[in-house]
Amino acid sequence: MAAQLTKKNGNASAFMDVGIATFVVLILAMIIIPLPAPLLDLLLIVNLALSMTILLLTLFTKNVLEFSTFPTLLLLTTMFRLGLNISSTRLVLTEGDAGKVIDTFANLVAGNNIIVGAVIFIIIFIIQMIVVTNGAGRVSEVSARFTLDAMPGKQMSIDSDLNSGLINEQQAKQRRNDLERETQFFGAMDGASKFVKGDATAGIIITFINLIGGTLIYSLQQGMPIMEAMDKFGRLTIGDGLVSQIPSLLISIGSGILVTRSGNAKTFGTSLMPELMSSSKVLYLVSAILLVFALLPGFPTFTFSMMAILLGGSSYLIQQNEKKAQFERITEEQRVLAGERMLQNQSNEETVTAHQVDPISIEIGYGLISIADESKDDNLMNQIHSIRKQCATEIGILLKPIRIKDNLQLSMNQYVIKIKGNVYAQGELYMDRYLILSPGDTEFAFNGIATKEPSFGLDAMWITGDDREMADLQGYTVVDPLTVFVTHLKETIFQHSQELLGRQEVKQLLETLKETHNVVIDELIPDILRLGEVQKVLQNLLKENIPITDMVTVLETLADYGTTVKDIELLTEYVRQALKQTIVKNYLDENAVLNVVTIHPNTEEMLGKNIQKSSSGSIPLIQGNNVTKLFDSIKKIHNHLEAEGRPHVLLVSPKIRPSLKNLLTFNFPEIAVLSLNEVPNEIAIESVGMVEDIAI
Structure with a gap:
């Protein structure tokens, strides 16, 4: 059955392709081959019906992508009308008659007064040329520019939604495809609008040719009185012009309706009445x-x-x-x-x-109670469920349920995120507004509430819903309040995941893994390492944003080295080396190259000689001025590479890696410090900077 349907659809598509090609050839044939009056009448009626169909389709279209063929159709209908114009002009000038349709239009509009008909025809031309066509053309031009400018911000928004788990990979692909098609549509409409304007201009020129040519031919060559010739061909000219201009006007109106539609997923009539x-x-x-x-x-x-x-x-x-x-x-x-x-x-x-105290909890002001309304399809409870799944798949921890409660001591728009009873993050949401992020500069062209984006500290502004569409067109990234909160919550959890991994959580992970890998677990715990020691190794990994999804490799490495090594920091280094493929892939650039910043050999030697062990980990004990030099040099290189948008890591010897990372944690938590043993041999390395010699 499926094969039969596919075959039928393929046959229908092939038939439509042949039909369209035949239609285009017939348009070209009309320009050359004379048409009899009855056939011209039929084609004029087809043109009028096609124009009405296009106009009504634009009214019932919910999204411009539902009528993405409109720019090409605009060109074909324009050529069709011009072909009919040429055919009717040939009949008017050669036979003094252009069929019943043109004659009826002329008598219906002009009646007994040809001047009235001429005035009405000129008014229709002015309306189309000055009002509809110019307006639609300008809107197409502005929409094309704004859509193209907004494309990077929209792509970032799609990536952000994908990374936060709000959409899946398939939905992200569909949204990127729709964004590309929408950009192409408005770009094509910017040029296609010129077809309508040219069609209107050509129509008025052809009308004057009919009037002047017909009058001269039948008065000078065939002896008809000039006033009678002007009356006869004046009526035919008006009828011919109206039959051409009315369908053109209908399609111009349809074009204007289509390009001025907003981004809501409703038809024009459905959205008009509630707003009006x-x-x-x-x-x-x-x-x-x-x-x-x-x-x-x-x-x-x-x-x-x-x-x-x-x-x-x-x-x-x-x-x-x-x-x-x-x-x-x-x-x-x-x-x-x-x-x-x-x-x-x-x-x-x-x-x-x-x-x-709860491992993680959320407190909200009374103005944000609606964000947790379970009767809504898109509510905070559903988003938290998605975040818990992401934590399991992306970083490998089983997150306990997150408690949500109101707090009257908070302001109405405020929220706080607590981990083990302590406030780790806070912010404000405005449920009747949208947060916009500037695509470049920090100057916002709106009257709103200036703020900082809570997850990444970017300059932002809360705007009203009335400004949302304009901000989207101008290239701003527009985010709804729930997405802002969910992104902040996810980033907070990921940054402090090591504090959410207790012994109970580690035990649950091991029990889940024991069904398939009981041998390594039974060997490791408790004969080689205690549960708490395994927990500390896992926490060290999470602290440096290394996922623990590959628990089998972690446990086998601990079992291999745990018999002779009891230092948690050293065990962590062995595990990191075993997970080097997982670690490095997060820092490769688009060419799969690892950009590294190295340390001057003298500086590295100084750090290695002054490592001091403590209960909280090793750290190099060097003089304060040397620490300042080290930090200044790293900051200079890091800021330069950040400005260029190049991902990079600090590559050092295995001996000093943990101590140097501990030293940099408070000042440069975002900088990854890798050892030479953590880079796979097949990974290409490019040196992009060197920390200066601080021993000078």
Whole structure:
């Protein structure tokens, strides 16, 4: 059955391709071959029906990508109309007749007065040329520029959503594909809008040619009185121009509708009425103004009064709906608060165990209660579930449930993230606004609330929903409040994952792994190492952003070296060397090259000679001025490479790696320090800098 459907679809596609090619060839044939009047009538009706179809399709289109063939279709319909113009001109000039359709249009519009018909034709041309075509062309031009400028920010937003787990790989690919198609569409529309403008210009020129040429041919060559010739060909010219310009006007309007559509996934009619009738106050005011006009002398009292009554009744109904919606919202908020109070009362009756601090918890102000509303599809509880799955797959820890509770001591928009009862991160959210990140400079062209993006400390601003579309068009990265919070929560968890890995969590990991690798676990614990010692090694790995997803390799390495080595720091180094493929891949550039910053041999020798062991790890004890020189040199190189956007690591000898990392942790936590033993032989290395000799 599937094969049959595929075959049928393939046949249909081939048939459509042949049909379109035939249509294009027929357009070219119309320019050369004369058409009889009945066939011309049929083609004119087809042109009018096609124009109406295109206009209505633009009204029912939810997204420009649903009509992505519109720019090419615009060119084909333009050529089709010009071909019909040429055919009708040939009939008018050779036979003095262009069929019933053109004749009927002429008599319907002009009637007994050819001047009226000419005026109406000129007005239609002016409307299309000056109003519709110019406006649609300008919108196409601006949309193309803004869409292209906004493309990097949108791609970063897609990558951010993918990294935070809000979308999967397939959804990310689809969104990138849609973004590329949308950019191509607006770029094509920027050029295709010129077709409509050229078509209108060509139509008016052909109209004057018909009038002048027909009058001269039939008055000078065939002896028809000049006034009779002007009347006859004036009507035919008006009819021919209207039959051409009306379909052109319809497609111009469709073009304008399509390029001015916003990014909502609704049809024009579906989105228009809720927005037009969104405020009862506006309708009340308009009703009052119309009522004033009804009372003024000279105005049609009945008509103005009926319209005022109609708007007043509509505004009353809208006001009742607004009150109902507000009541339902307040009721829902009270229900959520009541549920939280009930949970809090239940917890007060539990044992002392329930009063122990949570591994990780979230406290929110009363203005953010809606973020945890489980009745909504996109709520914080669902996002936390995704984060817990990400922690398991990306860094290898099993995160316990995260408690969410309100805190009246916080401001209404404030939240805090606590780990073991201590505040590790905090920020503010505005549920009725959106956070924008500048694509380059820090000057924001909006009136909003200036702030810092909580996860990465970037300059940002909270803007209203009315400015969201304009910010998107201008290239800003626009993020909703829930995404801002979820990203901050995820980054906080990843940065402090080592503090969330206790002995209980390690035991759960080992029990899960024991089903498939019980031999290495039974050998290692407790005969070689205790559970707490394994935990400390895992914490050391997480502290330097090394995932522990490959637990088998970690445990086997500890089993190999644990019999002779009891130093946790040294055991960690052995494990790091075993995980070198996992470690290095996070720091390679787009060419799979590892950019390294080395240390001057004299400096490395000085550090190696002054390593001091302590309970918190080894550290080089050198003079303060030498520490300052070392930090200044590293900072200079690091800032330079960061400005160039080049990923890099500090590559040192295995002897000083742990002590140097401990020394740099507080000043340069983002700099990865790798030893030579942690770089696989097949990885290409490029030296991009050297820390100066501080021993001078």
